Amino acid sequence: MGRPFQVLPGVTVVKIGGQSVIDRGVNALAPILDEIALAVEQQEIKVLICTGGGTRARSIYSLASDLQLPTGILSALGARVPVQNARIVQTMLASRGGIFLDPDMFGLLPHYFRSGCIPVMGGMAPYGYWEMRDEGSRIPPNRTDAGTFLTAEYVGCERAIFIKDEDGLFTADPKLTDVASLHIPRITAAELTARDMADVVVERAVIDYLPNAVWCRELQIINGLRPGETLKALLGDDTRGSIITA
Amino acid sequence: MTDTRHHIESQLRATTLQRSDTLTATDGTDLPLLPDDLICFIAGCVFDAGADEVERAADMIDKHEAALVVVGDGERSWHVARIAHDCGCPTGVIAQVVASCEEMNATVMSAVLAPRGCFIPRDEIWHVPFLLRQGMLPIMLAVPPYALWETPTGGGLPEHGSAFGADRLAEALGFGDLIEFHADGCGGC
Numbered sequence: 138m139g140r141p142f143q144v145l146p147g148v149t150v151v152k153i154g155g156q157s158v159i160d161r162g163v164n165a166l167a168p169i170l171d172e173i174a175l176a177v178e179q180q181e182i183k184v185l186i187c188t189g190g191g192t193r194a195r196s197i198y199s200l201a202s203d204l205q206l207p208t209g210i211l212s213a214l215g216a217r218v219p220v221q222n223a224r225i226v227q228t229m230l231a232s233r234g235g236i237f238l239d240p241d242m243f244g245l246l247p248h249y250f251r252s253g254c255i256p257v258m259g260g261m262a263p264y265g266y267w268e269m270r271d272e273g274s275r276i277p278p279n280r281t282d283a284g285t286f287l288t289a290e291y292v293g294c295e296r297a298i299f300i301k302d303e304d305g306l307f308t309a310d311p312k313l314t315d316v317a318s319l320h321i322p323r324i325t326a327a328e329l330t331a332r333d334m335a336d337v338v339v340e341r342a343v344i345d346y347l348p349n350a351v352w353c354r355e356l357q358i359i360n361g362l363r364p365g366e367t368l369k370a371l372l373g374d375d376t377r378g379s380i381i382t383a
Numbered sequence: 384m385t386d387t388r389h390h391i392e393s394q395l396r397a398t399t400l401q402r403s404d405t406l407t408a409t410d411g412t413d414l415p416l417l418p419d420d421l422i423c424f425i426a427g428c429v430f431d432a433g434a435d436e437v438e439r440a441a442d443m444i445d446k447h448e449a450a451l452v453v454v455g456d457g458e459r460s461w462h463v464a465r466i467a468h469d470c471g472c473p474t475g476v477i478a479q480v481v482a483s484c485e486e487m488n489a490t491v492m493s494a495v496l497a498p499r500g501c502f503i504p505r506d507e508i509w510h511v512p513f514l515l516r517q518g519m520l521p522i523m524l525a526v527p528p529y530a531l532w533e534t535p536t537g538g539g540l541p542e543h544g545s546a547f548g549a550d551r552l553a554e555a556l557g558f559g560d561l562i563e564f565h566a567d568g569c570g571g572c
Contacts, residue, residue: 140538141473156397160388192391195400198409199393205414209555243531266508266555267527267548274406275413287532291475310399336402349535351473 140351143293148183150289150297155191157302159222169361172368174233183250187260187285190218202275212268212277219259219281227257260284282340289353297353298370300361305379310336323380347383354383415557420515421450422558424549427457430488432566440564441495449515453525454492455545460484475531478541485524496520525549
């Protein structure tokens with residue numbers, strides 16, 4: 138029995154960060170969407186966009202946690218926010234082929250791509266009330282990074298791109314430390330786990346899943362606030378940001 | 384550097400949701416939402432064993448004042464999973480078709496438990512407390528809705544089955560008790 142086939146060869150799954158990008162508004166978001174649309178229009182690259190949540194997700198997690206509600210309810214609540222962001226992104230991209238993708242409509246993806254569309258969906262994995270709980274926290278472990286990675290794994294995207302506001306991984310959080318932190322251009326999931334870093338730029342669940350992936354064996358985390366960075370990554374430039382490999 | 388992000392004030396404001404101290408601040412015992420209610424999980428082996436076992440489980444459930452009934456899959460799901468796996472389908476597709484087998488068992492159970500049995504789609508989960516107060520036996524699928532987003536298994540079968548799903552739902556809604564029904568002699572599937 139060989140490995141499962143690639144469902145949609147040539148599709149790149151891209152996540153646009155919620156807190157890191159979308160919460161900044163049009164100044165951050167519009168140039169990134171323009172670069173994605175250019176890649177689709179001029180380079181005939183097929184892109185599926187997943188959106189992150191951001192500060193509204195944190196706000197509702199905080200309220201629900203204070204009310205002692207279970208993780209499954211937090212997950213169901215948190216799933217609403219990225220869909221709001223997906224509606225905004227899809228509308229901004231509508232004139233250039235942006236189309237809202239309901240997770241139940243994945244069977245239409247081949248049609249959308251053949252039509253030159255850019256499907257946009259909320260990035261949260263639809264675990265909802267059935268979400269797992271990590272020990273020591275109520276926060277759902279599978280959020281929009283996990284949903285994006287699992288989407289990439291399903292369609293057969295070999296390198297998922299995560300557009301955030303940092304150049305990938307650092308030895309310390311560049312937002313919190315005054316000490317010059319060192320950039321990590323490339324690292325395996327096992328090495329990253331072994332470092333046991335206090336903070337990481339992608340959800341830990343994704344790092345755990347990566348070694349078992351069949352198709353999505355690489356994650357590229359880039360700084361979409363840098364002009365041109367998104368387009369370069371979509372064209373396959375693996376020197377941008379950081380790459381986490383299986 | 385100026386923070387150009389638009390934030391909402393909360394204890395999780397501007398956090399990455401990755402740091403252990405941030406996460407620990409959200410830990411604690413969950414509020415039990417339905418502590419006096421019962422959830423019954425009918426494993427797939429009950430349906431595989433045939434009509435007598437299905438009726439036996441239904442009779443036992445029907446004795447309760449009310450209960451949420453979640454149904455598992457069984458041999459039809461193993462069959463379709465094997466074929467999908469053999470055809471090279473990704474793990475997520477296998478999870479999706481397995482869930483569809485539970486829909487058949489849920490329909491059977493809705494009929495057998497009529498007029499108290501009523502199938503509830505996942506999106507209508509918040510009808511469950513109301514139906515329990517009406518003395519009904521709402522019926523849902525046990526398997527979690529991970530479907531295409533099933534966690535990777537290196538190309539193998541999905542890891543999260545109906546028993547896992549029943550347990551997660553029992554915890555999310557804070558049921559007081561979970562009873563499992565298996566076919567006579569199954570030994571715990």
